[in-house]
Amino acid sequence: MMTIEVQVRKGTLTAQRREELGRRLLGSVAGDPGDGKAPESVLATARALTNVLVREEETWVTQGDEPRYLVRLTVPGSWQSKExxxxxxxAVTEAVAATEDDPGRLYREPHCQVQVVGLKEHAVGTLGRVTTATDITRLITDGYRASADQREPAPGTAIDPVCGMTVDLATATITLEHDGTLYAFCAPVCKKVFSEDRAGGARRGSGGA
Structure with missing residues (x-):
């Protein structure tokens, strides 16, 4: 669950260009269906849980008259890693720059400023209840995890069993060995979901509550 707010000076973008920018941002941060990085079922749910708002500001006071962009991403705090x-x-800067007549301008001048704001755990919710980072990951990956994906990973890679992302084993830092199999994950929260699911299955198998 992510909110992307883009603020621009009034008159900077036409309605069509605002729509184009919103769609570019949605594809950039929540997965383009054609990029092959994750299964479409996961990407579609991620896009459905992402909201992009492009707003014109009546008053914008700063040095210079060039078009400016202030972009704020609000995400669960546990997502807010350096990577x-x-x-x-x-990704945001690239998407915004692509709508400009001179895409390189935003790499020469600091006129697209991006803020990533993390919400504390238990500070976001949907379906009428508090939704933790683990809950959100389950929502996004429910369809994929139920599909029993049988893809074979390319040599030197592994497929994250929770979200279906391809993980490079040479650089993988989040792994877990379970029943003699080494699993690699794209993020700590995917590993947490996997571990909780296996622990729950073990408890049910032993007759526990």
Whole structure:
């Protein structure tokens, strides 16, 4: 669950360009169906849980008259790692720059500023209840986890059993060995979901509550 708010000076973008920017941002941060990075079932749910708001501001006071963009991403705090923010800032800047007549301008001048804001655990919810980072991951990956994906990973890679992302084993830092099999994960929360599911299954198998 992510909210992306883009603020621009009034008159900077036409309605069509605001719509284009919103769709570019949605594809950049919540997965483009054609990029092959994760199963479409996961990407579709991620997009459904992401909201992009592009707003024009009547008054914007700063030095200079060039078009400016202030982008704020609000996400669960546990997502707010260095790797996540680096990826998001780069992806957002690229998406915004692509709507400009001079895409390179935003790499020469600091006129697209991106803020990544993390919400504390238990500070977000849907379906009428508090939704933790683990709950959100389950919502996004329910369809994939129920599909019993049988894809074979490419040599040197593994498929995250929770979200279906391809993980490079040479650089993987989040792994878990279970029943003699080594699993690799794209994020700590995927490993947590996997571990909780296996622990729950073991308790049921032993007759526990």
């Amino acid at each position: 996540f923010t680096e990826y998001m800032i780069a």
